Amino acid sequence: MVSLNPEQLLRYKNQLTLPSMSPQAQLKLLSGSALILGLDGTGSSVAKHLAKAGIGQIGLVDSKERCESAISELCTLNPDVKVVGHSLDFDSHNAESVIGEYDVIVDSLADWQSKLLASDVSMHLDKSLVHGGLFGFSCQVYAMVPGRSACLRCVLPLVGLEDVPMEKLSADFAPTVEIAAAMQASAVIRLIAGLGGIGGASLIQFDARTLETSVIRELSARADCPDCGRS
DSSP states (O other): OOOOOHHHHHHTTTGGGSTTOOHHHHHHHHHOEEEEEOSTTTHHHHHHHHHHHTOSEEEEEEOHHHHHHHHHHHTTTOTTOEEEEEESOOOTTTHHHHHTTOSEEEEOOSOHHHHHHHHHHHHHTTOEEEEEEEETTEEEEEEEOTTTSOOHHHHHHHTTOSSOOSSOOSOOOHHHHHHHHHHHHHHHHHHHHTOSOOOSSOEEEEETTTTEEEEEOOOOOOTTOTTTTOO
């Protein structure tokens, strides 16, 4: 039976004291994988959180320069973690091949058409996707679980975005970026470790100006949708 070695027991000592974070859960993290689409916005911070948590393989999709810089930094955080750079422009030609290699997909993309593509392909390949959206002082995070959740195309109108924004809405507020990144990383860790608490049908919104958090619930798969309703 595979177990944590003495170095790993020491490395994850604090994490293993958390409720439900058993050695078996930690082993799931070490054998799991996550793909981060985009290192701008929340991507870089999400990658650091996942590396420290011990996600076994972390994939990065961005330019060659950004991937190489991130790999150099992440490899110093945790020797247990393998970091793979995918130097490419994420599009319909490569989406399936790169997403198909990983357990959980992290949407840190800036372009909303690319976000929808990530949702479509993740649903098609039965991969959970953790979406992050930044709107200046505000952000939203949504853990999409195929079979239980509405796809991103179905969710956007329900949160007040009838039309997909064609351009970036505004500059990002740095503290909001970090809050969204922490929420995304937490969702990925819980999904891979099987810790629960991810119903897959709720979207969290946070406003840094008022410090108010709201949750939109019951975002279940729609039977009339060819993507999220196919199950």
